[in-house]
Amino acid sequence: APDGRPAASTPRIVVVMVDDLAEGVPPVAAEFREVDPAEPQLSVQDLGPTRGDGVFETVGVKGGRLFALGPHLARFAKSARMLELPAPKLEVWERAIRHAVAAHGGEDIAAKFVMTRGIEGTGVPVGWVTVFESGDFARPRTEGVSVVTLDRGYRSDVAETSPWLLQGAKSLSYAVNKAVLREAARRDAEDVIFVSSDGYVLEGPSSTVLMRFGDEFVTPAARQGILEGTTLGTAIAFLAGEGFEVRHEQVPVSRLADAEGLWLLSSTRRAAPINRLDGEARPVDRDLTERLQSALADAPEGIG
Ligand code: PLP
Numbered sequence: 001a002p003d004g005r006p007a008a009s010t011p012r013i014v015v016v017m018v019d020d021l022a023e024g025v026p027p028v029a030a031e032f033r034e035v036d037p038a039e040p041q042l043s044v045q046d047l048g049p050t051r052g053d054g055v056f057e058t059v060g061v062k063g064g065r066l067f068a069l070g071p072h073l074a075r076f077a078k079s080a081r082m083l084e085l086p087a088p089k090l091e092v093w094e095r096a097i098r099h100a101v102a103a104h105g106g107e108d109i110a111a112k113f114v115m116t117r118g119i120e121g122t123g124v125p126v127g128w129v130t131v132f133e134s135g136d137f138a139r140p141r142t143e144g145v146s147v148v149t150l151d152r153g154y155r156s157d158v159a160e161t162s163p164w165l166l167q168g169a170k171s172l173s174y175a176v177n178k179a180v181l182r183e184a185a186r187r188d189a190e191d192v193i194f195v196s197s198d199g200y201v202l203e204g205p206s207s208t209v210l211m212r213f214g215d216e217f218v219t220p221a222a223r224q225g226i227l228e229g230t231t232l233g234t235a236i237a238f239l240a241g242e243g244f245e246v247r248h249e250q251v252p253v254s255r256l257a258d259a260e261g262l263w264l265l266s267s268t269r270r271a272a273p274i275n276r277l278d279g280e281a282r283p284v285d286r287d288l289t290e291r292l293q294s295a296l297a298d299a300p301e302g303i304g
């Protein structure tokens with residue numbers, strides 16, 4: 001639009017700046033404030049945009065319920081610790097997130113919350129919450145996704161040998177996680193499973209891998225420098241109800257060929273079955289996938 005404001009068709013977004021955001025950091029103002037999404041809020045010197053130096057979370061929201069908010073907040077604090085950022089005041093963040101979700105009021109939405117290191121040299125982090133419509137995930141949720149395996153170039157013990165690489169933190173440095181989607185598209189696929197340089201299954205660029213071998217469900221062990229998924233917690237609870245245990249294990253990439261079912265789990269898509277892996281068609285258990293999807297969509301807030 002000529003005045004610089006989003007056109008009427010722009011999807012609705014609610015923006016809340018979090019002012020009293022971290023321990024040991026004097027609050028800029030009261031706890032948080034809703035701001036005009038068309039107005040600029042960030043300095044061009046902020047280390048979030050200039051260096052990807054910060055942490056974030058994305059929570060799925062349906063009918064006002066925030067899925068696994070507790071685990072998301074805990075992971076936010078863990079990522080902040082890994083990046084040596086001040087500890088976020090989680091009670092304030094929770095109030096700010098709930099306020100933004102209520103202000104948006106949409107049915108199937110997502111809340112993203114971000115804390116950056118702020119302007120270089122100040123030591124004052126900057127934080128905000130945005131709430132927006134979720135993408136249209138109908139097709140990946142039911143039809144599934146075509147996936148390729150790509151080498152991440154790190155060994156599976158990278159989290160222990162080189163913690164400064166921040167593997168397992170949900171940092172803002174997601175350019176690589178987006179670049180791999182373009183590489184997937186060049187290979188005629190939609191998503192990716194990262195593989196360690198020593199040949200183990202890791203995770204997707206925005207998802208946790210769940211594998212089925214007979215009556216066994218397996219997911220890669222978090223100590224391999226991968227993010228601990230919050231959706232996985234709800235999936236584990238659902239599968240336990242079905243009589244299945246989910247084991248955390250190091251899985252050699254060659255074993256993927258034997259899997260009877262493969263899924264990518266994440267807060268927004270919930271459980272996307274993999275229908276093609278490295279160009280080979282893969283079986284999709286539609287019945288189980290549908291039930292898993294409903295369990296994730298209807299989960300009470302507390303689980304995860
Ligand atoms: N792994 C990575 C790298 C991610 O970015 C995400 C989520 O975006 C996940 C796994 C899945 O986590 P969650 O289930 O909490 O969305």
